[in-house]
Amino acid sequence: MSPAAPGSDGQRATVRLDVWIWAVRLVKTRAAATEACRGGHVKVGGRPAKAAQPVRVGDEVRVRIHGFDRVVIVTQLLAKRVGAPAAAAAFDDHSPPRxxxxxxxxxxxxxxxxxxxxxxxxxxxxxxxxxxx
Known part of the structure; x- marks a missing residue:
């Protein structure tokens, strides 16, 4: 299935990694999300990921922000930036305490x-x- 093809429920089956990180408000801008991927600060399933890598529901995304790791499990795919409550519902946070x-x-x-x-x-x-x- 192609990344842009809609799934059976009308949602996308995958979303670009940098778009998803930006949409769920882990970073402030899409450009910052792309730079984090290029700099090796983003991992999917424990492996360094490129910005265009597709993200699926159930993937573990690890983002290093300000010297600390945010570990999240994707529960919902978002391609557009949404409000904070909706963004928080799109992932389960498994980050270690600061x-x-x-x-x-x-x-x-x-x-x-x-x-x-x-x-x-x-x-x-x-x-x-x-x-x-």
Whole structure:
């Protein structure tokens, strides 16, 4: 079935990833959604996704915004931007809780000019930022 072909209930079977992210208000502009995809900040099913990738109901979309991951499950496909209550009904939010101010302050600081972090230091930084592989 093509992405633009209507489904049996009159809705689209798929929607472009950048359009859906913008429509459900995870980002402010469509251009920001496209840039997030190009920058590798958006994953569908755990894999980096391009802006034109089709999104289907049931897909897990992970968007990195302002240093934090938003993990959402698609429950409804939207191709146009809608109000906040309707947008919130279009996905189930499974995002981890944001760290408290005290936890966020514990990010390690490397002195400027100290060189690249070692593999061990990089793993520790990733663990603290919540990006464990």
């Amino acid at each position: 760290p408290t101010a005290l936890e966020a302050a514990q990010v390690p600081h490397r002195p400027r000019g100290a060189g690249r972090p070692t593999s061990r230091e990089r793993r520790e930084i990733d663990r603290l930022r919540g990006r464990e592989s």
